[in-house]
Amino acid sequence: MRIFIFAFQTAFKNLWIEKWINFLTVLSISIGLFILSVFGVMTLNMDEVLKRWAKSFGLVVYINDDLSIQKENTLKAGFEKDPDIIGVKYISKDQAIKDLRNIMGKESSILEGFDENPLPSSFELKLQSDLLMPDLVRAKALQIKEIEGVEEVQYGEKWLSSLNTITEIMKISALFLGSITFTAIVFVTYSTIKIFFYRRKDEIETLKLLGATRTFIRFPFLLEGLFLGIAGGIISSVGLFGIYSLITLKVPEFMPSVKAIIVSLPLSVYFIIPPAGAVMSFIGSLIAVGKIRY
Amino acid sequence: MIEFSRVTKYYDQEIVLKDITISIDKAEMVFLAGPSGAGKTTLLKLIYCAERPDEGKIVVAGWDVRTLKQRTIPFLRRNLGVVFQDFRLLKNKTVFDNIALALRIHDMHPAEIKEDVYEVLEDVKLAHKAQTYPPHLSGGEQQRVVIARAMVAKPTVLLADEPTGNLDSDTSFNIMNLFRDINTRGTTVMIATHNEGLFQGSGSRVIHLKENEIDMETVG
Ligand SMILES: Nc1ncnc2c1ncn2[C@@H]1O[C@H](COP(=O)(O)OP(=O)(O)OP(=O)(O)O)[C@@H](O)[C@H]1O
Ligand SMILES: [Mg+2]
Numbered sequence: 001m002r003i004f005i006f007a008f009q010t011a012f013k014n015l016w017i018e019k020w021i022n023f024l025t026v027l028s029i030s031i032g033l034f035i036l037s038v039f040g041v042m043t044l045n046m047d048e049v050l051k052r053w054a055k056s057f058g059l060v061v062y063i064n065d066d067l068s069i070q071k072e073n074t075l076k077a078g079f080e081k082d083p084d085i086i087g088v089k090y091i092s093k094d095q096a097i098k099d100l101r102n103i104m105g106k107e108s109s110i111l112e113g114f115d116e117n118p119l120p121s122s123f124e125l126k127l128q129s130d131l132l133m134p135d136l137v138r139a140k141a142l143q144i145k146e147i148e149g150v151e152e153v154q155y156g157e158k159w160l161s162s163l164n165t166i167t168e169i170m171k172i173s174a175l176f177l178g179s180i181t182f183t184a185i186v187f188v189t190y191s192t193i194k195i196f197f198y199r200r201k202d203e204i205e206t207l208k209l210l211g212a213t214r215t216f217i218r219f220p221f222l223l224e225g226l227f228l229g230i231a232g233g234i235i236s237s238v239g240l241f242g243i244y245s246l247i248t249l250k251v252p253e254f255m256p257s258v259k260a261i262i263v264s265l266p267l268s269v270y271f272i273i274p275p276a277g278a279v280m281s282f283i284g285s286l287i288a289v290g291k292i293r294y
Numbered sequence: 295m296i297e298f299s300r301v302t303k304y305y306d307q308e309i310v311l312k313d314i315t316i317s318i319d320k321a322e323m324v325f326l327a328g329p330s331g332a333g334k335t336t337l338l339k340l341i342y343c344a345e346r347p348d349e350g351k352i353v354v355a356g357w358d359v360r361t362l363k364q365r366t367i368p369f370l371r372r373n374l375g376v377v378f379q380d381f382r383l384l385k386n387k388t389v390f391d392n393i394a395l396a397l398r399i400h401d402m403h404p405a406e407i408k409e410d411v412y413e414v415l416e417d418v419k420l421a422h423k424a425q426t427y428p429p430h431l432s433g434g435e436q437q438r439v440v441i442a443r444a445m446v447a448k449p450t451v452l453l454a455d456e457p458t459g460n461l462d463s464d465t466s467f468n469i470m471n472l473f474r475d476i477n478t479r480g481t482t483v484m485i486a487t488h489n490e491g492l493f494q495g496s497g498s499r500v501i502h503l504k505e506n507e508i509d510m511e512t513v514g
Contacts, residue, residue, distance in 0.1 A: 002401050206382045209344065210443075211371035212399045294343065294367040 007219035014196060015224055022228060025192040029185050029232025030239070033277050036181040037240050041265060043174050050167055054132050057160065058087075061123040061144055062152040071149050072121065078147070079125060084140060087126030093117045120151060134161045182280055185232075189225050189284030197221060197288055204292075214292045225285025226278050233277030237270045295320045295451060295482045296341060301350030303336060310336045312506045314350070318484065320450075323477045325493040325514060326486040328503030334486035335379055337503070338453050341484075342374050343367050355450055372400060375444035377454035379486075381436055383428040383443075389415070390424040393443045400447055414442040417472055433460035441469060451482045458492060466492070 015022050061079075063072065072090075079088045091099075096119040101108040127140065137160060141153040197204070207217055244265055296318040303311040311333045318324050326334050339345040341354055343362065352359040357370045375396075383392050390411055397407045415421040418438035428436055437460045444452060454473065458466040470492065477483045485492065493500050493514030502509040 002403065003398070006398050202382075203384050206384060207395070207399070208368070209342065209371065209376065209378070209382065210396050210399055211368045211374075213368045214365065216399060294364055 003216055003219065007216070007223055010220040011223035011227065014220065015227060018196065021192060021195065022224075025188055025228050026231045026235065028188045029229060029277055029281060030235035032181045032185045032188070033233055033236035033273055034239050036178060037236060037269070037273055038243075039174065039177050041240070041244065041269070043170055044265070046166075046170055050163060051129070053163060054129060055126075057127070057132060057156065057163075059125040059127065059137070059141060059144070060154045061125060061150055062120045062154070063122065064149050064151050065120055067121075067149045075147065075149055076123065079123060084128055084131055085125050086128050087124075089124040091122045091124060093119055093121045096120070096122065132160065132163070134164055185229070185277065185280040186284040186287070189228055189281035190288045192228065193221050193225050193285040193288035196224065208292070208294055217292055218289050221289045222282065222285050225281045225288070229277035229279070229281025229284075230274045231277075232281070233274030236277070237273045240273070241270055295322070295355060296484070297351070297353040298337075298340075299351045301340065301347045301352060303333075303340060303345065304348050305336075309506055311340075314508060316501060316508070318482060320482055321477065321480045323474065323483045323496075323498045324485070325496070325498055325500040326484060326503060327488065327490065327493065327500050328509075329488055332488075332503040333506050334488075334503055335455055338376070338455050338484070338486055341451075341453060342371055342376055368399075372447070373450045375447060375449035375452045377437075377440050377444045377452075377457045379455040379459070381428075381440045383436060383439060385427065385429055388425050388427055389420065389431070389439050392428065392439060393446050396443050396447050410446055411442075414446045417445070418442045418469070434462065434465060437461060438465075438469070441472070445472075445476060449481065451484070452476065454483070454485045456487055456489075457485060458487070458489065470496075 063075065067075075076088060076090060079085050094117065097111065097117050100119065101111060104111070125144075127137065131137065131140065134157065137155060138157070141155060144150060145153045204217055296316065298314050298316040301311060301314040302309065314337065326337060328334055336345060340347055340352055340359070343359055347360065354370060355373050357366070359370075362370060384395070387395070393411045393414065394407050397410060402410075412421060412424070415424055418441055420435060420438055420442065423431060423435060423439075428439065431439065437457065441454070441457055444454065452473070457473075458469055461469060473483050473485065487493070496514040498514050500512045500514045502512065
């Protein structure tokens with residue numbers, strides 16, 4: 001226990017002695033984390049927009065014109081039981097023609113030419129969100145088409161695949177940027193701690209000869225690294241909070257349309273950044289201290 | 295306490311210690327004599343595991359040095375107090391902190407550390423220099439700090455490499471008395487020196503190293 005206290009003292013003393021290099025390291029870490037979190041927030045916003053889009057996606061199932069009410073109800077019950085389907089809306093022939101008249105407005109007189117309602121009844125189905133992949137939806141559509149009484153299944157295939165492409169690109173670039181920033185932060189702490197380690201090489205040699213354990217020797221360095229990461233994380237959290245507040249408060253004033261897109265950031269985001277920084281810098285300092293040989 | 299059997303040590307092909315067999319009992323006081331370059335420091339390094347033997351077997355305080363794992367080495371070293379020939383004091387720590395370090399490694403309570411450090415500082419007559427940094431001390435004073443650091447943790451074995459090299463004869467005399475004191479309290483003491491005056495008339499065992507080999511053993 002006391003060696004931890006001693007390690008804390010040693011670490012903080014060194015943080016102070018080497019304040020400039022530490023300051024620069026914290027700055028670099030915070031910039032890295034800031035970029036990462038801004039990108040993360042953008043992804044979060046995009047994701048929200050995409051989700052809203054995806055909600056409007058539906059399969060339209062046209063049914064045979066001569067199907068009895070009873071059969072239609074069986075069909076409906078079948079859709080409602082299907083776990084893949086989260087929403088079932090029945091649109092009767094009459095409703096369909098009414099809707100069409102509304103859409104056509106003045107032009108709707110054309111429809112008067114028909115003796116009989118030419119439109120089929122249909123179901124509009126909403127699929128579960130993790131099913132919204134082009135292949136899965138195609139498979140589902142085919143499956144539904146096989147059901148007796150179903151005439152035709154329609155959905156926006158192109159629309160769905162572009163939605164998926166956008167999501168993919170977003171995920172890949174988040175991963176790419178994330179790993180670059182991760183590596184950069186690990187490397188920055190690595191080099192700082194390595195410098196400290198070399199500067200205290202003589203001291204470490206002596207400590208070893210006096211019987212210090214590896215933990216005793218390593219601990220102060222790891223603490224220093226940890227501190228650098230946490231400090232960088234706090235700074236970038238504060239920065240992110242400031243800038244995000246500014247954007248959410250000010251931008252809608254002159255660009256009202258933006259308001260719909262900006263999601264309010266969950267508070268947890270701000271609390272995740274410092275520990276994330278700590279993990280990265282800890283890894284960096286672990287590598288820097290390396291294996292201690294006697 | 296210290297057993298060497300047929301130990302040989304090379305430094306890049308060059309032989310430094312050849313076929314050394316020594317047995318030192320608990321609470322013995324032994325001198326290791328020999329001219330410069332004879333291999334005294336190397337022999338001590340083999341004991342505290344700063345060097346490993348190329349041939350032969352070494353057992354220190356029950357630990358077989360050949361098979362000692364890296365992570366057990368610190369625990370062997372905690373039983374030893376070493377007066378390094380090159381001092382190894384930390385320039386950026388005060389005399390007090392330099393000595394206290396040996397106890398902090400043992401995870402000792404700060405209050406006890408303070409007490410023990412001042413006690414050894416009294417022994418080596420340097421209590422008034424506790425807050426000084428080593429570069430501001432004379433060679434002899436630095437040597438006494440190293441001696442104090444080696445003794446402070448009350449080791450079972452004390453290894454002193456030329457401990458009076460920088461001391462005048464009066465101070466040397468005092469330090470030797472100090473060594474004898476802790477020896478009578480049960481600590482095994484091994485002193486490497488090329489100064490024959492240190493052991494003459496002491497009545498202790500003297501192992502003479504010459505040209506990398508044990509030349510003879512006498513009683514001082
Ligand atoms: N790390 C090393 N690498 C190579 N050769 C070394 C090393 N350390 C010592 N030697 C050589 O080994 C020999 C014995 O050295 P050692 O330091 O043990 O002598 P010593 O008896 O302690 O001498 P002194 O009385 O001058 O301290 C010397 O010839 C020295 O040059
Ligand atoms: Mg020597």
